[in-house]
Amino acid sequence: MVGAMKKRPAKLAPRRQPTQRRARQTVDAVLEAAIRVLKREGFGALTTNRIAEVAGVSIGSVYQYFPDKGAIFAALHRRHIEEIDRLIQAQLVRHAASSLDDLIRAVIGGMIEAHTVDPELYELLMTEVPQRADGTLDFAVRLHGAFRLAIASRTHKKKRLRGLDKTAFVVANMVESLSHGAALRRPAGLTLVEAKEEAIRAVLAYLNA
Numbered sequence: 001m002v003g004a005m006k007k008r009p010a011k012l013a014p015r016r017q018p019t020q021r022r023a024r025q026t027v028d029a030v031l032e033a034a035i036r037v038l039k040r041e042g043f044g045a046l047t048t049n050r051i052a053e054v055a056g057v058s059i060g061s062v063y064q065y066f067p068d069k070g071a072i073f074a075a076l077h078r079r080h081i082e083e084i085d086r087l088i089q090a091q092l093v094r095h096a097a098s099s100l101d102d103l104i105r106a107v108i109g110g111m112i113e114a115h116t117v118d119p120e121l122y123e124l125l126m127t128e129v130p131q132r133a134d135g136t137l138d139f140a141v142r143l144h145g146a147f148r149l150a151i152a153s154r155t156h157k158k159k160r161l162r163g164l165d166k167t168a169f170v171v172a173n174m175v176e177s178l179s180h181g182a183a184l185r186r187p188a189g190l191t192l193v194e195a196k197e198e199a200i201r202a203v204l205a206y207l208n209a
Contacts, residue, residue: 027065029055031079034072038124048072077125081139087114088146100154100207104171105200108179112196115183123184143172167207174203 033055037046048069052059066072087110095103115122148168182195190198 023065026055026057026061027075029057030062030066030072031076034069034076035121039120043124080122080125084111084114085139085142087111088143092146092150100150101204103150104175104203104207108175108182108200108203109196111175111179112183112192112199115180116192119184126180126184140172140176143176144168147172147175170206171203174206175199178202 030051033051034046037050037054041050046069048062048066049059051069051072052062055062062072066075088107091103091106091110095106098106145168148164151168151171152164178199182192182199186192186195
């Protein structure tokens, strides 16, 4: 079983958690401003002063919740991971009684759909925003655990199993990588529908081999 999740480094954690409505609105405004600057002006333009200016808040308001722009980057990536977490959990609940093949189809389809909502942002988060490893590791642990449970509860339907942790490791990484690839990096001439079907075909081929 994969080890426990690592604690987030203090310097990347928010300075304080927003609890009141106005505070949450300020944090949301800061994060949305960071996205706008990142998209329009590029990574080099991202500073706390520029983010505060675009958000329409004081620099003091930014520092009230984020010690530096690294914490803002981490919060952006964490918000994205939380969205994918919710999507996967929803598919696990919705397909609790489904076959493993149907569950795989649903999860891959959902992840691809989620990443095509704003592909420019997700590509920037993956390639430009630094300090992502902590949240990514935590997500990998949860994804492995989710597929481990899903596979374990359905092994009676498979004639052979390579080993539960080994299978869950491969499936989780295939699903994540192929979903990202289909949504963000498919070659010219390959449609999104085709890319999704090939991703599903690859994972199911491994599971049913």
